[in-house]
Amino acid sequence: MSEAPRFLRPVKTAANVGMAVTFDTPLPLDCGRTLAPFTVAYMTYGTLNASKSNAVLICHALTGDQFVASDHPITGKPGWWNTMVGPGKPIDTDRFFVICSNVIGGCMGSTGPAETDPATGQPFGLNFPLVTIRDMVRAQKRLVDHLGIEKLLAVVGGSMGGMQVLQWAASYPDCVRAVVPIACAARHSAQNIAFHEVGRQAIMADPDWRGGEYQLQGTRPSKGLAVARMAAHITYVSEMALQNKFGRNLQNRDAKSFQFTPDFQIESYLHHQGASFVDRFDANSYLYITRAMDYFDLAEEHGGMLSEVFRVNAARFCIVSFSSDWLFPPFENKRIAHALNAVAAQVSFVEIRSDKGHDAFLLDEPEMFATVRGFLNHAASDLI
């Protein structure tokens, strides 16, 4: 018997992805295909109470993962939402059982394009089916069922995580008590799709992408993926934040070089963002997940009537937006609040003043912490 072929892994995920569960029952996908078997990698924090009523699901953003409140196994950096999740934090792991799973299509242990296709014994690559936000949520629901939790105390997430949060409320209204979508929208805008397409084209233009078969051919489209990350990163910060942080300052030089090496600090900062990203993220995953966001339009099946999505919804909503977020601007978030109001759902909405742009949701924003803490405390006030 020959040894199974070994393929270059785009990221070093094999080592430690936390916990993982593999489901044999096929996962039906919006594209019409199914995924089976499929694996969901996840982390939990805190303790599930006897009545299983204190579970909070956290949904990660485009390039996030399950390491919401613990060190990242590849970068060694602290959890991406350490300020929000942990003992005594707004999402208090002394009180709540926090679950965070890697989305399907991702590259941190959940089934995605870099994993081996059981049908071929080779990496899925572009044979991986296109997944949607709803498919990601379907997979999360399997995990929540697997953990024996019938009703989540809350589902919380920002950006693409916020899209999943909204999808949870739409798909499983009886399984969520409280819903906290942060810095997101009920549909991806033309501008956002445009930025994603720039990123995808950068990846696919990299000769090392090899039509998506870079694992088989032993290459990595690092340059394309880095450029995609650089372009995307600009959308995560506000113009003012960039100007304040970098201005026109030069990097390690006294005068302009009259060459195309990075003269400006902002250039070198973006290069660093791109270079560090490729160590922890798979290029094909980036294609798939950005596509999932592009396809997200919660009201599409209801003729554009967003309020119809939330008809008969007993969950409590707390929508958080940031004034300088131009990727998911406050008005997109408020649109969700108005749709919920129109069907008499319980909804709160805040627009937090911040000059940090879209990334504010990941940063130290005391008003956001106060909002989430107060909302969750009240939602949990009748917990046994």
Next chain:
Amino acid sequence: MSLRPDLKAIADMIRPGSRVLDVGCGDGALLEHLVRTKNVDGRGIEISQANVNACVARGLAVVQGDADSDLVDYPAQVFDAVILSQTIQATEKPRAVLNHLLRIGRRTAVSLPNFGYWKVRLALLSGGRMPRTSGLDYSWSETPNIHLCTLADFVDLTRECGASIVEAHSLNPGGTTTRINPARLTDSYMGPNLFAQGAIFLLKKN
């Protein structure tokens, strides 16, 4: 916790179990009172971030926003009662706001300060400068209260907006309230338009 007398008077106008929208709900004191004591299905709109956070921590459903720009997004006749407490004088377009309130709610409760109160009139007459009262303690250049009116002026506005006054209460010096005959606000030179610090009206669209 005891409510401010004007809020208490508004609370008394709200029927148990009804759906209520409090526009400019502040820290949510009235809304929470209505939810707890009258089993009201309450919603709020509030402009201040800190106040919205206070409301959210009380378990209230409150949207951060502005009466001038946000009421247009609320469907017609979905609330049994809409409350606008001590806010209309701070809106940019009081007439448009009142029209929206009358559209959204079957009943509209409005409380407002009375610029016709005798102390205000006397302060202007004797001092010759814009009056500052305990209820409206701002200099003219700093005040958020950009559309002040007398009670008689407000009654005129309700007529122009096609609303009738279901009941009215004066806010008296000393914090008490008294039920008043709205006709006396416009018919008589003396009366509440001179002696009341403010008033609360319950309106309905004709």
